[in-house]
Amino acid sequence: MASRKEVADLAGVSEATVSRVLNGVGPIKEETRRKVIEASEQLGYVPSALARSFARSKSGNLGVVLPYVPKAHLFSAYFFSEMLSGIGSKARDNGMDLLVMFRTPGEVMNYTDLFRRQKVDACIILGARDDYGELEALQQLQQEGHPFCIMNQHFDSESFMEVDADHVEGSRQAIRHLTDQGYRNIAFLNGPDSYSNSQERLQGVQIGLNEAGMQVDSSLLLEGNYSRRSGVEAAATIAAQLDEIDAVFAANDRMAIGVMHGLRERGIKVQDFPAFVGYDDSDAAEMAVPPLSSVRVPFYEMGELAASKLIHRSLGVTASSVNTDFPSETARQLLPTELIIRASSIRN
Amino acid sequence: MASRKEVADLAGVSEATVSRVLNGVGPIKEETRRKVIEASEQLGYVPSALARSFARSKSGNLGVVLPYVPKAHLFSAYFFSEMLSGIGSKARDNGMDLLVMFRTPGEVMNYTDLFRRQKVDACIILGARDDYGELEALQQLQQEGHPFCIMNQHFDSESFMEVDADHVEGSRQAIRHLTDQGYRNIAFLNGPDSYSNSQERLQGVQIGLNEAGMQVDSSLLLEGNYSRRSGVEAAATIAAQLDEIDAVFAANDRMAIGVMHGLRERGIKVQDFPAFVGYDDSDAAEMAVPPLSSVRVPFYEMGELAASKLIHRSLGVTASSVNTDFPSETARQLLPTELIIRASSIRN
DNA sequence: TTGTAGGCGTTATCAG
């Protein structure tokens, strides 16, 4: 491959000038610029990202940590691919590449080493769990001043940069949609309490019910683990009290669909189904029978936002530019959800 | 952060020795090794991947090119996340990181620059299209001797390294499953002919029908674009000749489910449905109503295989070691599929 | 078994 020196020789300039032209820095005489461009095109010269990164001590990589999912279909892949796409789009806009890593099942990830080794300039963490080891690792990151952003999980009493959807409001909307139609006995199939997401949904449910002059009935509170299977299991409980239950709100689509399946397995006909509202508006929602109403979460946009925040942060934020474009830079930022209404929740 | 020099000083050795110990190369006196390890742990020293890559002129990154998917739900995200996980698993085992890129909608990707810039040491390409620009780009890669592997697409008359599933056999199995049960009028909803995958499925269908002493009936051949919507559209045709059609084989689950939806929209009852077999065995298959029989594709394993081949190739294959572990290194390799039978295709 | 020193391809600083 052509070297920078060859380009310099061909263009009749110094190597430094070649770099200046290619990086668009410093004042350059137009003719010089032209000569350099021509020469480098002719020779097919491409600067080495490796050398560049080394010299700048910037990898140019945006790290993305994904939970370990393969084969364990707790969450829909939809979820992650949307976020990843959003992140990728912003990264590309800023000339950064995506370095994707999967969290290993047991062990806690050593986030700081990722930065120390200079593999990434910033990092987005998806699906962090709220356990001790994880928290400690994140605190260390924070302490060392590495730019990182957590998606889809909130750590109370920490001031991590976080991006999430407004699950309180999303859940409230879902409940309101049901109560507005006169449903009074709404079962809520939530996910594990260890996810901040689950807690927020419960809050939203409470608010929604209160607005309709109702209270949470703990006998209508069920817990699954976000898998379809756990929905099927919850169906047992729901089927048993089908007289009292006239609607089901599930914390994600998979569980909602699981409940539907469970009811079907028990021979319950669609016309006898309670109303259903799911969550995520994954592609499974529109594929469900009946089509599942669901709370749409702007995963793609969340990915974009997280990436933007990080990039604008790690790309030298001067004292003057801070607090203008990204006021809540270090704070938690929530994107709005939207209720998508389909047949499953409409009174017939 | 602690520098290598500090470690060397603390351990009372030269910097070179520090590197040797940390890289496990060359003969080292046990005591020296211990001193170095201690010193580096004490100082929290972590070698810079940047500098290391630069010195070795190896990025340590395995590139993965993904098709541009966001919002266009032609393929299931399931598909990609499985492959990505498989790739990631093998990459990790070999100390490589994943550099993920999304193909931009219009333009052809400049694969060679990826290598020239030294961003990646090897590259896996998912969802390549068989158009002229793409082919040319791939040929150039080949010519320059860069290690790359194409997944899920076959280029005739090229000897690219390719990994795919055996779609001929998978489709044959699906058809046999149907004919074995006595279904004779099987509609085949295929994807666009521009994907080698589609062509292979058609072949499999032909073989399967022939085995049952039948021929392909071109009036039963439909084409969609792998989206659910296209399945819904195909349902119009199928509904119109429901007397003649007793089974439907679709080239992926989304389309199969789309057809089911289309039939439902037309008021056709489940008990009057033709038998259905989908393809991919994505999570949507088991969520479908009725649960959809489908040809399982080992995406995860395909990812592992592709990564393995590349890694073993780019990690110095000597003349002696070649043609032993990976006989078909530069050839096409197919993994077996498996028919998963669910309610949708069982005669009632 | 270990130290020395050159080189990797850029960036960036400092003269000119």
Next chain:
DNA sequence: CTGATAACGCCTACAA
């Protein structure tokens, strides 16, 4: 506006 020239942090012969 442009040309030298030090870093950058690590790897790896080569020498000892």
